[in-house]
Amino acid sequence: MLSSKELMERAGVSRATLDNYIGMGLIPKPMVKQPDAGKTMARRLGYFPANTVITLERVKSLKKARRPDGGYCPEAWEDD
Numbered sequence: 001m002l003s004s005k006e007l008m009e010r011a012g013v014s015r016a017t018l019d020n021y022i023g024m025g026l027i028p029k030p031m032v033k034q035p036d037a038g039k040t041m042a043r044r045l046g047y048f049p050a051n052t053v054i055t056l057e058r059v060k061s062l063k064k065a066r067r068p069d070g071g072y073c074p075e076a077w078e079d080d
Helices: 004-011 015-024 052-064
Strands: 031-033 045-048
Touching: 004 015, 004 045, 004 052
Parallel strands: none
Antiparallel strands: 031 045
16 A cells, blocks of 8 residues: 555656546545554545556556547557
């Protein structure tokens, strides 16, 4: 599990982007729980599955593959 801060750092996205992608259903809602003692002053933190980084990378690659007309290049949908 990755904290939202760790996920944002690894994926290179903002908190607003995470919130938008959660709202769009592209990534799951975080599991909210108390952080480990001594790591932060926050009372609750959101944690995401580690594979969410892969999902965010895929979304970035699809955004880059977008054509001027708003569609996507067929190659962008092929599995790696």
